[in-house]
Amino acid sequence: MDERGLAAGSKDLYGQELKDKQKIREVFSQRLNDLDFTPVRTALVERATTYGTATSSVFRLLGQSEENLVLRPDLTMPIARLVAATNHPDQFSQLYYFGDVFHPIDHLSGDYNQETQAGIELLGQADFAAEIRGLDIMLDFARTFGIIDVQVVLSDARLIDLILAPYNLGSDRQRELKASIEEKNLTVFRQITDKISNFPGELANWPLAFGESGETVMDELRNIEAVQEILANWQLLATHLHNYYPEVSLTVDLAGSSPQPYYTGTIIRGFVPSLGRYLFTGGRYDGLMKNKDQQGLPAFGLALKIETILADWQRQPQEVQPNQPIVMVLAKGRVEEDVRLFLRAAGVDNEELDRPGRKLIFNSPDGRYRFILVKPTDVVKYLDLGIGDIGIVGSDTVAEQESDHYDVLDLQTGKAAFILAAPAGFNLTGGRRKRIATKYPKVARAYFQAHGEDVELIKLEGSVELGPLTGLSDAIIDITQTGKTLEENNLVIYDQVGQVSTHLLVRRGALLQHQAELSRLIQTLSQELAGEANANY
Structure with missing residues (x-):
């Protein structure tokens, strides 16, 4: 050494x-x-x-x-x-x-x-x-x-709690809703607020209430007595900046979390x-x-x-x-292929991706976007180290990595499920300590801890189905879409561990750096998702 x-x-x-x-x-x-x-x-x-x-x-x-x-x-x-x-x-x-x-x-x-x-x-x-x-x-x-x-x-x-207080959501639901706002997770936010009958329409995009959008929403909150002192102090500071620092811009983040x-x-x-x-x-x-x-x-x-x-x-x-392109880091393969037309419908000119050849970096003809194609496991690193502004990758990949970004939207493509599978007759709680083979040790560890089970995890990179077949493990935690591979290897699904789909991630600083375009893109994608859901319903 x-x-x-x-x-x-x-x-x-x-x-x-x-x-x-x-x-x-x-x-x-x-x-x-x-x-x-x-x-x-x-x-x-x-x-x-x-x-x-x-x-x-x-x-x-x-x-x-x-x-x-x-x-x-x-x-x-x-x-x-x-x-x-x-x-x-x-x-x-x-x-x-x-x-x-x-x-x-x-x-x-x-x-x-x-x-x-x-x-x-x-x-x-x-x-x-x-x-x-x-x-x-x-x-x-x-x-x-x-x-x-x-x-x-x-x-x-104090702001989020003060605005939510009149809705009597209960501590657990309010904590979950507040987290979705602070983390700019529009998907989870909508899932919760859709069940609140009297939730105000002006807060429909609350996780995106920063920059110009935040200032618009702020004007609509002035009739809430509990936040009037906060807004009055902000106005004092705005007047001070205008008088003494005219070169400094000022904005608000109504979805901001505490450092x-x-x-x-x-x-x-x-x-x-x-x-x-x-x-x-x-x-x-x-x-x-x-x-x-x-x-x-x-x-x-x-x-x-x-x-x-x-x-x-x-x-x-x-x-x-002054006008740097927004850098979008895409997981190569099925993820990128599945979202290509979806992004195009939202106004992202990505036709260059239709003719990739051996290239890995592409610029949109209008100069607004730059696309980087990487392996799924590399998307988060490009994002969190400041190379990318947006990342699109499967939630299974995100779940296994330490990260520092906003998980903004579930794009509802690439759907699959984390499952616990084993040969017939498997009993998790009986006998000796069980060995579990998986590509996803963080997901597996969280699952067994939540169920109070002590197991030995074995990290594999290849076909985890081989684990129970060779005696390497008693069961597996893996991803499946149809269950066909499991069936062909005589494995039975014993439990659903969680859902998997493609997610849109955003670097924290990028939301302020590219406020207008990213807010527009996220809201447009969200509307597309809502339209598809209504059509399927």
Whole structure:
């Protein structure tokens, strides 16, 4: 083993990139020192208890005294710990930090697990002046660092719950509906709201209520008393931006989710459309910060993403194109063939795909789209690493991968089913621990955990039907469309595990980067699906 190699997801810094990061730190620190902010540097390693239950996606360590420790995935929680322990609260009304945070990644994704954040925390300020001041500071840094195309996006951690409250949906149904809104999953959203008799028509496309669509819906929500204070504060901020930052655009996301579970109010994000990345993000989190007497403190904070500044500085002038095509990553084979005409009916000019030859990248004649054909298992990686904007692939492939995108629409093509199958006489609960062969270990593991069964999973890449026939396994979890292959191999379906179909995925940043076209496409496809469903009915 070459001991000079780095661990997966790690990165050394040297030369110009490190000089740039040092320059950013110097400018950031000097500016906030001049504003009388107190610098804070927390430990890189924290007790797991600092993060409470929010430790499902962290690097875990075992301390010298066998304490459960983590590499910090967030800087606000350690600051909350520090504030609660201090005897000098007057020094902690306005803080700033600069440091690295760590997030586990798929070790074969090509992504990095370490990023640098700089941020501010304003404590003890309950009124909306804190939000305006914090945004002023971030926009001033954007100007200083030469980021010219910032779009401010407003949302609120309370908004969805406040609008849903009158419908008395029950906690489980409201939680499911809220998740479909935040994840922009129009298919699940429609399945739930179609069963709510008095659901308002102006919210029929709520998961897509961002950008211009969000502003239209926002005007229709002004008669809801519970959200009037939120909308009034947004108007205050809009007026402030218009007066002092006329070059900055402002929009709303009425389907926005909280970046962190502890947010309690306004959420502000600064998006850079030409990069498709966020420059800063944060919001209000009253109650998380407590003084030494455990009394809750109002608080507002924003984190500046240093890697976004570096990405802007490192790109070449020719890379800044105002009208970049939307990149659609398609799973080669049946998936792409099944959706080709469907997309064409929705206004996507993809005739070049009819004559592929050996090409794998195609441009639409109108310049609006670029198509990339890849293996199904590669679609999500192209999307989540920022190469693609839209991905179309089977839900079976999505289910097996870690991902960071919106699953927007079930396109209802390529339908199949996950099944549990075995030779006749199979008994899952009787006798010894069973061995299950599958290409889909995540799906299989979730199924057996839900049923309280302890099994041994065997990952196969080829024909899993061979497992029970050769004695390699007792049963299989696989996909079937007709059941014919199972029948030919004397296997019986014992249970339906889940449904499979082709899904349309969208990279998170792409929805803001290509608001108008993607909203139009998604709504058109949704209408086509509804029309087909009504025709079949």
